[in-house]
Amino acid sequence: MHRVIISGIGVEIPEASIGNDELVASYNAWVEMENPRRVARGEPPLSKSDSAFIVHASGIERRHVHTLDGILDPERMAPRIPLRSDDELSVMAEFGVASASKALADAGLTGADIDMVIMSASHHQRPYPAMAIEIQKAIGSEGAAFDMNLGCSSAAAALHVAFNMVRAGAQRRVLVVTPELITGHLNFRDRQTHFIFGDASVAMVVEQMEEGATRAAGSFEVLDTRSWTQFSNNIRSNFGYLLRAGQDDTSIIAMEGNMITQVGNKVFKEVIQAATQFISEFLADNGLTTSEVRRYWLHQANARMNAMIMKLVLGHEADQDKAPTVLDRLGNTAGAGAVIALKENHEDLKPGDHGLLCAFGAGYSIGAALLRKL
Amino acid sequence: MHRVIISGIGVEIPEASIGNDELVASYNAWVEMENPRRVARGEPPLSKSDSAFIVHASGIERRHVHTLDGILDPERMAPRIPLRSDDELSVMAEFGVASASKALADAGLTGADIDMVIMSASHHQRPYPAMAIEIQKAIGSEGAAFDMNLGCSSAAAALHVAFNMVRAGAQRRVLVVTPELITGHLNFRDRQTHFIFGDASVAMVVEQMEEGATRAAGSFEVLDTRSWTQFSNNIRSNFGYLLRAGQDDTSIIAMEGNMITQVGNKVFKEVIQAATQFISEFLADNGLTTSEVRRYWLHQANARMNAMIMKLVLGHEADQDKAPTVLDRLGNTAGAGAVIALKENHEDLKPGDHGLLCAFGAGYSIGAALLRKL
Numbered sequence: 001m002h003r004v005i006i007s008g009i010g011v012e013i014p015e016a017s018i019g020n021d022e023l024v025a026s027y028n029a030w031v032e033m034e035n036p037r038r039v040a041r042g043e044p045p046l047s048k049s050d051s052a053f054i055v056h057a058s059g060i061e062r063r064h065v066h067t068l069d070g071i072l073d074p075e076r077m078a079p080r081i082p083l084r085s086d087d088e089l090s091v092m093a094e095f096g097v098a099s100a101s102k103a104l105a106d107a108g109l110t111g112a113d114i115d116m117v118i119m120s121a122s123h124h125q126r127p128y129p130a131m132a133i134e135i136q137k138a139i140g141s142e143g144a145a146f147d148m149n150l151g152c153s154s155a156a157a158a159l160h161v162a163f164n165m166v167r168a169g170a171q172r173r174v175l176v177v178t179p180e181l182i183t184g185h186l187n188f189r190d191r192q193t194h195f196i197f198g199d200a201s202v203a204m205v206v207e208q209m210e211e212g213a214t215r216a217a218g219s220f221e222v223l224d225t226r227s228w229t230q231f232s233n234n235i236r237s238n239f240g241y242l243l244r245a246g247q248d249d250t251s252i253i254a255m256e257g258n259m260i261t262q263v264g265n266k267v268f269k270e271v272i273q274a275a276t277q278f279i280s281e282f283l284a285d286n287g288l289t290t291s292e293v294r295r296y297w298l299h300q301a302n303a304r305m306n307a308m309i310m311k312l313v314l315g316h317e318a319d320q321d322k323a324p325t326v327l328d329r330l331g332n333t334a335g336a337g338a339v340i341a342l343k344e345n346h347e348d349l350k351p352g353d354h355g356l357l358c359a360f361g362a363g364y365s366i367g368a369a370l371l372r373k374l
Numbered sequence: 375m376h377r378v379i380i381s382g383i384g385v386e387i388p389e390a391s392i393g394n395d396e397l398v399a400s401y402n403a404w405v406e407m408e409n410p411r412r413v414a415r416g417e418p419p420l421s422k423s424d425s426a427f428i429v430h431a432s433g434i435e436r437r438h439v440h441t442l443d444g445i446l447d448p449e450r451m452a453p454r455i456p457l458r459s460d461d462e463l464s465v466m467a468e469f470g471v472a473s474a475s476k477a478l479a480d481a482g483l484t485g486a487d488i489d490m491v492i493m494s495a496s497h498h499q500r501p502y503p504a505m506a507i508e509i510q511k512a513i514g515s516e517g518a519a520f521d522m523n524l525g526c527s528s529a530a531a532a533l534h535v536a537f538n539m540v541r542a543g544a545q546r547r548v549l550v551v552t553p554e555l556i557t558g559h560l561n562f563r564d565r566q567t568h569f570i571f572g573d574a575s576v577a578m579v580v581e582q583m584e585e586g587a588t589r590a591a592g593s594f595e596v597l598d599t600r601s602w603t604q605f606s607n608n609i610r611s612n613f614g615y616l617l618r619a620g621q622d623d624t625s626i627i628a629m630e631g632n633m634i635t636q637v638g639n640k641v642f643k644e645v646i647q648a649a650t651q652f653i654s655e656f657l658a659d660n661g662l663t664t665s666e667v668r669r670y671w672l673h674q675a676n677a678r679m680n681a682m683i684m685k686l687v688l689g690h691e692a693d694q695d696k697a698p699t700v701l702d703r704l705g706n707t708a709g710a711g712a713v714i715a716l717k718e719n720h721e722d723l724k725p726g727d728h729g730l731l732c733a734f735g736a737g738y739s740i741g742a743a744l745l746r747k748l
Contacts, residue, residue: 001375078624086607122501126610126611126612127613127614128609129606129609132603133605136605146522148520149502149520149522149523150502150504150521151503160518164544168542227490228517229504229506229518231507232503236502237501239501240500242465242555242558245558252627253626254626256625259615362502363503363507364507
């Protein structure tokens with residue numbers, strides 16, 4: 001079997017961003033408009049949101065968004081992204097290509113060097129043609145492509161697949177692309193989730209070490225990958241085509257009630273427990289103690305959750321050097337978060353240093369890759 | 375690397391079915407109601423549909439449907455599938471479990487023997503939790519699970535992934551599940567596509583030959599797999615969450631115009647050419663001539679398309695023994711079709727016989743597996 005490297009990583013973070021105060025002001029303005037209507041309907045009024053609470057609960061201070069227009073308008077509270085014709089590059093493919101191009105440049109490759117594109121993300125713009133095929137065309141690649149979905153573990157699970165496709169020799173170079181355009185699916189009128197997510201797109205080139213021999217220095221060898229899932233409804237979206245079949249009016253689908261919902265306290269408790277066990281077992285199976293791992297690039301959903309996982313994994317608290325945080329300024333970028341943490345925090349690692357990429361989230365799902373700096 | 379077998383195949387075909395005459399009568403009844411409205415709006419009247427045309431164009435005489443209720447009602451023309459609470463097994467998972475259970479029984483295994491579930495289908499009921507994780511739970515399996523999508527090549531592409539995950543030793547037994555509940559997404563008011571699709575669910579157990587040693591006799595070894603894609607808008611669905619961001623009213627998504635559309639004549643011509651080349655090259659790369667393959671289990675979309683592909687591949691016309699048809703009574707069951715053809719037409723093969731499973735469709739995409747009877 002082939003040895004495998006990640007020869008390039010690309011991160012695309014949209015320029016526009018929203019601080020907690022702006023987001024809260026928009027939410028609270030909507031609440032002030034909405035509450036008289038609710039009271040008139042005999043419904044209890046909604047509570048306002050609060051910046052200090054958001055920082056305390058999540059560690060998030062700011063999030064970047066693909067399209068700012070519309071999100072903060074209390075009359076809309078959703079991004080305004082103009083529809084495109086079928087002949088134009090679609091919005092999600094474009095977002096994916098932005099990170100894919102950077103990953104290719106980072107690897108010193110072009111699209112023609114790639115023989116498989118996996119688009120793996122929490123939400124897909126459409127069922128077919130697969131988003132991955134549109135990205136494949138846009139970067140000038142040939143071979144195979146398909147779409148995957150595993151919530152916030154989408155990139156990690158795709159890396160598990162890519163690693164083994166390359167290891168087995170079925171593909172020479174796989175490009176994993178994770179465009180997380182999550183604000184389009186976010187209910188900015190839901191106090192429990194309106195502050196959580198931000199948009200970002202990431203991509204990784206996964207290739208045979210032999211093919212990338214001249215470019216391997218300074219990159220990461222993938223020593224092992226693992227994926228794990230266990231059903232939970234605590235992070236759920238029911239958006240989908242079958243809603244239509246359950247309605248009298250089959251011409252439309254309601255978004256209300258069919259966007260992401262989360263039972264935060266249960267997720268917090270259950271995912272900490274599962275991730276701690278997963279990380280400890282995965283490292284032990286690879287003959288490593290948790291302290292021998294130089295750096296942990298964890299899923300970026302919640303600062304307190306990551307702190308607790310690290311404390312349980314290591315037996316003591318971890319600093320930013322051990323487990324860097326990017327969610328404070330980016331929010332939860334779903335599948336992209338751990339890869340952004342990796343991209344922004346790896347250049348100081350020395351050859352031979354081990355690092356663990358570990359994502360977790362909806363499903364529940366956990367995915368990890370054990371990396372060694374070359 | 376491990377040798378790999380398909381140790382079990384399960385097929386679930388819903389009991390309810392619709393013949394061409396019934397389908398056409400429903401469509402034409404709607405046209406008779408609709409045309410006065412169109413004329414009043416100054417739009418050209420619609421043409422009626424025709425059973426003889428459907429058979430001539432596609433070879434389809436009948437299709438089975440998950441839920442008959444509502445489809446033939448000219449006032450509705452969509453299945454009526456009651457919504458379920460989050461605590462109930464969802465409709466698509468249930469459909470997947472029906473075929474998964476049969477595949478497990480066929481392999482002499484239970485869910486506990488499976489360590490990865492891939493749900494790969496043209497349409498997914500929701501983004502998360504992944505449908506595969508719900509199926510994983512329902513069959514009593516542990517390990518990993520994720521969702522994939524590659525239109526009508528969904529099962530074949532998942533087999534490409536599963537083969538290599540098992541070959542590389544990352545997973546011992548992968549269950550590929552393809553529940554194609556396509557009538558929920560079909561526009562029965564579109565004369566170009568209303569007759570094409572039927573519902574079916576299939577599943578395959580893909581495992582290390584060593585693990586399945588006692589059960590290998592009579593099953594198929596997977597010798598090689600391949601996947602290929604090239605972007606085309608000729609089969610497209612724009613249904614998805616980002617439609618919301620492109621509208622003034624963000625509370626609903628319109629189904630009209632966002633269900634499957636197909637430019638049949640272009641698909642016919644272009645996919646025949648691509649599939650012919652793909653099959654010839656794939657077999658040649660495996661040291662086989664096209665005539666050395668005992669049986670071809672092709673994607674079941676169109677009888678004339680399959681006849682043409684076989685003629686170009688073989689250099690002469692193929693009979694039902696060489697390339698069996700199931701689409702006449704099932705319609706196009708998307709990713710499920712080729713697997714149904716395999717399931718229903720393999721028991722007469724002798725040890726050592728080669729067979730080719732080959733799916734093709736939206737993307738464009740093609741996926742194949744070269745099998746050898748054990």
